[in-house]
Amino acid sequence: MDRRDADALDAADPLARFRDAFDLPPGVIYLDGNSLGPLPRAAAAQVERAVRQEWGQGLIASWNTAGWIEAPQRLGAKVARLIGAGPSEVAVADSTSVNLFKLAAGALSLRPDRKVIITEQGNFPTDVYVLEGLCAQAGAMLKVLPPEEVMAAVDADTAAVVLTHVHYKTARRWDMAAVTQAVQAKGALMLWDLAHTAGALACDLNGAGADLAVGCGYKYLNGGPGAPAFLFVAARHQAAIRSPLSGWMGHAAPFAFEDRYRPSGDIRTMLCGTPPILGLAALEAGLDLQLQADPKAVEAKGLSLCRLFIQLVETRCAGHGLVLAGPREMADRGLHVSFAHPEGYALVQALIARGVVGDFRDPDIARFGFSPLYLSHADVWDAVEILREVLESRAFEAPQFRTRAAVT
Amino acid sequence: MDRRDADALDAADPLARFRDAFDLPPGVIYLDGNSLGPLPRAAAAQVERAVRQEWGQGLIASWNTAGWIEAPQRLGAKVARLIGAGPSEVAVADSTSVNLFKLAAGALSLRPDRKVIITEQGNFPTDVYVLEGLCAQAGAMLKVLPPEEVMAAVDADTAAVVLTHVHYKTARRWDMAAVTQAVQAKGALMLWDLAHTAGALACDLNGAGADLAVGCGYKYLNGGPGAPAFLFVAARHQAAIRSPLSGWMGHAAPFAFEDRYRPSGDIRTMLCGTPPILGLAALEAGLDLQLQADPKAVEAKGLSLCRLFIQLVETRCAGHGLVLAGPREMADRGLHVSFAHPEGYALVQALIARGVVGDFRDPDIARFGFSPLYLSHADVWDAVEILREVLESRAFEAPQFRTRAAVT
Numbered sequence: 001m002d003r004r005d006a007d008a009l010d011a012a013d014p015l016a017r018f019r020d021a022f023d024l025p026p027g028v029i030y031l032d033g034n035s036l037g038p039l040p041r042a043a044a045a046q047v048e049r050a051v052r053q054e055w056g057q058g059l060i061a062s063w064n065t066a067g068w069i070e071a072p073q074r075l076g077a078k079v080a081r082l083i084g085a086g087p088s089e090v091a092v093a094d095s096t097s098v099n100l101f102k103l104a105a106g107a108l109s110l111r112p113d114r115k116v117i118i119t120e121q122g123n124f125p126t127d128v129y130v131l132e133g134l135c136a137q138a139g140a141m142l143k144v145l146p147p148e149e150v151m152a153a154v155d156a157d158t159a160a161v162v163l164t165h166v167h168y169k170t171a172r173r174w175d176m177a178a179v180t181q182a183v184q185a186k187g188a189l190m191l192w193d194l195a196h197t198a199g200a201l202a203c204d205l206n207g208a209g210a211d212l213a214v215g216c217g218y219k220y221l222n223g224g225p226g227a228p229a230f231l232f233v234a235a236r237h238q239a240a241i242r243s244p245l246s247g248w249m250g251h252a253a254p255f256a257f258e259d260r261y262r263p264s265g266d267i268r269t270m271l272c273g274t275p276p277i278l279g280l281a282a283l284e285a286g287l288d289l290q291l292q293a294d295p296k297a298v299e300a301k302g303l304s305l306c307r308l309f310i311q312l313v314e315t316r317c318a319g320h321g322l323v324l325a326g327p328r329e330m331a332d333r334g335l336h337v338s339f340a341h342p343e344g345y346a347l348v349q350a351l352i353a354r355g356v357v358g359d360f361r362d363p364d365i366a367r368f369g370f371s372p373l374y375l376s377h378a379d380v381w382d383a384v385e386i387l388r389e390v391l392e393s394r395a396f397e398a399p400q401f402r403t404r405a406a407v408t
Numbered sequence: 409m410d411r412r413d414a415d416a417l418d419a420a421d422p423l424a425r426f427r428d429a430f431d432l433p434p435g436v437i438y439l440d441g442n443s444l445g446p447l448p449r450a451a452a453a454q455v456e457r458a459v460r461q462e463w464g465q466g467l468i469a470s471w472n473t474a475g476w477i478e479a480p481q482r483l484g485a486k487v488a489r490l491i492g493a494g495p496s497e498v499a500v501a502d503s504t505s506v507n508l509f510k511l512a513a514g515a516l517s518l519r520p521d522r523k524v525i526i527t528e529q530g531n532f533p534t535d536v537y538v539l540e541g542l543c544a545q546a547g548a549m550l551k552v553l554p555p556e557e558v559m560a561a562v563d564a565d566t567a568a569v570v571l572t573h574v575h576y577k578t579a580r581r582w583d584m585a586a587v588t589q590a591v592q593a594k595g596a597l598m599l600w601d602l603a604h605t606a607g608a609l610a611c612d613l614n615g616a617g618a619d620l621a622v623g624c625g626y627k628y629l630n631g632g633p634g635a636p637a638f639l640f641v642a643a644r645h646q647a648a649i650r651s652p653l654s655g656w657m658g659h660a661a662p663f664a665f666e667d668r669y670r671p672s673g674d675i676r677t678m679l680c681g682t683p684p685i686l687g688l689a690a691l692e693a694g695l696d697l698q699l700q701a702d703p704k705a706v707e708a709k710g711l712s713l714c715r716l717f718i719q720l721v722e723t724r725c726a727g728h729g730l731v732l733a734g735p736r737e738m739a740d741r742g743l744h745v746s747f748a749h750p751e752g753y754a755l756v757q758a759l760i761a762r763g764v765v766g767d768f769r770d771p772d773i774a775r776f777g778f779s780p781l782y783l784s785h786a787d788v789w790d791a792v793e794i795l796r797e798v799l800e801s802r803a804f805e806a807p808q809f810r811t812r813a814a815v816t
Binding site for chain 1: 438503
């Protein structure tokens with residue numbers, strides 16, 4: 001196998017045209033779109049319009065005339081098309097952490113006679129932390145179990161199971177339909193975190209019968225740093241669910257300034273404060289771009305990139321101590337690939353110094369994301385060649401690559 | 409009195425130079441900066457830099473190299489200088505509603521043997537709604553009392569009193585030091601909402617001994633539509649306070665990915681999810697501008713504008729049914745002026761059509777904000793002349809001014 005094989009795969013890539021829609025720095029192979037997606041060219045223009053025209057010239061009137069007030073629902077309807085939800089089942093607001101709090105609390109409100117929330121050990125930390133905080137306040141019990149014990153633990157006390165569809169470290173993918181069905185068979189609700197799913201995999205929440213979901217705007221949706229997040233509430237739950245974060249944007253008539261809270265009864269029930277318009281403007285550009293691509297083609301190309309990366313690392317970098325940390329089967333994984341290495345941190349830094357941007361996750365994981373809209377199989381080939389050079393030269397042993405930054 | 413008197417006041421205005429720092433549309437007298445502050449010219453450039461350079465070129469590295477990860481604290485330290493707080497007592501994050509939830513819950517955590525939160529009837533609705541949601545979840549009791557009954561109701565069961573320093577409708581100003589002292593004398597905590605205070609009045613939280621505060625980024629701080637909000641926790645409470653929204657940004661070591669939540673123990677304990685970088689970039693430009701002005705001069709000029717507006721409306725528009733709805737004494741008020749009028753909604757719309765932008769608050773309040781950095785006394789004169797013309801011509805009776813928009 002050589003680089004021409006990668007080129008041949010690229011020649012048949014139905015998504016190749018999307019590369020030009022991104023403003024990526026020259027000389028960089030960006031394998032960290034699973035942490036922060038790059039800048040869609042349209043996002044820069046859309047943010048500038050939001051700032052100079054809508055805010056600067058339209059001022060307060062833009063809440064009505066520029067569609068600001070409907071933005072959480074308008075963007076929600078766009079996200080919905082990427083995750084198999086109905087247009088009125090998704091809203092964009094707040095951060096993933098805040099949305100998880102709202103929806104897990106909402107699950108408790110829908111199952112008032114059940115007091116247990118179950119999640120898995122090794123879930124993304126903020127998910128576990130937020131559930132800890134919620135359960136302490138709401139008088140519920142959080143069970144954090146090894147993944148293989150989660151399903152057996154679901155019982156008549158379980159209000160909800162909270163799992164991240166694609167694991168942030170290993171990329172292991174849960175079977176969404178099977179897990180949802182098994183959880184619901186016990187009368188509990190299923191809440192999915194789609195942080196590493198939306199924009200990456202062909203996701204079908206309603207096909208799986210999911211109850212609730214949250215997800216992130218700044219990873220595969222390319223919504224910009226700290227972009228607003230999304231939340232999904234199945235239509236059948238919207239009239240009954242309650243959010244403890246009952247801010248004015250969730251009120252049935254926000255501008256009637258009524259004395260008492262009265263939930264809207266639709267997806268807006270899960271809104272809270274004033275929508276973050278500049279962040280929403282950037283995210284909308286990312287969504288509009290993503291919606292031009294067939295989600296099935298996105299998943300297929302992403303998995304093709306992952307397959308090639310694993311194959312090349314295990315052949316061309318053999319003998320250098322890299323061990324695949326995550327599923328080998330494509331059907332069991334998302335679009336990032338993790339390899340354990342005793343010098344994982346320094347290795348990632350040495351790669352970044354050569355323009356191959358991945359990231360590191362404790363204790364020893366070098367993580368590489370394969371976002372399908374702007375990466376090619378040739379990029380994968382080139383990245384592995386640089387990895388091979390770093391390993392063979394042992395360049396990662398240089399002392400400057402061992403200094404930990406605040407954010408890893 | 410004529411327009412030359414207004415010009416004379418402007419000639420002595422130490423803040424006159426700030427007008428050029430804003431990009432305001434021609435022909436508009438913008439009296440709604442208390443709802444959405446206008447665009448500081450520097451904000452457009454700062455957002456563009458955040459988008460094109462930091463996000464587009466810096467990509468994930470900008471979390472370290474562009475100061476993204478410290479932004480909540482860096483901006484917090486800037487807000488602190490405007491509200492009389494220490495640099496480590498304020499953070500910028502989330503929305504005002506979400507921050508109020510966190511801090512009111514935090515007050516319950518600091519007073520575990522007390523289960524009552526008190527606020528006033530007629531407080532800004534989202535404040536009441538959020539407290540309703542919190543108390544329902546946390547097993548606490550919310551008492552919503554007429555303002556004159558609030559202080560007498562504070563007792564040994566009271567965990568916290570939550571008041572908006574300047575009332576959103578009437579602009580009535582609470583005596584921050586006296587109220588704080590009286591609340592604390594009963595062992596309760598005082599939580600101030602500074603939405604209409606920060607950037608408007610010379611505020612001294614630590615001088616008043618306040619415990620907790622929240623406030624808004626998009627009003628007098630000119631941070632842009634839906635800008636991130638701020639929160640204040642007095643240093644003496646930071647080690648003990650707990651947030652139920654215990655997301656990863658509040659963890660003592662967010663990137664250690666530990667299994668259990670461990671609060672930072674400083675102001676970051678009140679952070680939750682990933683910071684919204686684009687919104688923070690715009691807000692930082694607004695803050696940097698505001699910090700160039702002496703808060704005492706800002707308050708003095710704002711009150712001078714209010715005094716002139718009230719005086720001119722009550723003389724030049726006499727006999728047209730406008731009734732001042734709020735304090736007449738400058739020491740008792742903030743920087744917006746409300747007049748009740750039976751046709752308040754249509755009146756505001758007719759003014760907007762003539763370039764005088766105020767807003768309407770149910771049931772009959774025409775509200776006008778006097779933000780000191782870009783308004784002049786001549787603007788006040790001109791606005792009142794247009795108001796007089798609208799009243800005398802009864803232009804507001806035209807049917808198109810009666811159609812309610814979604815956002816008022």
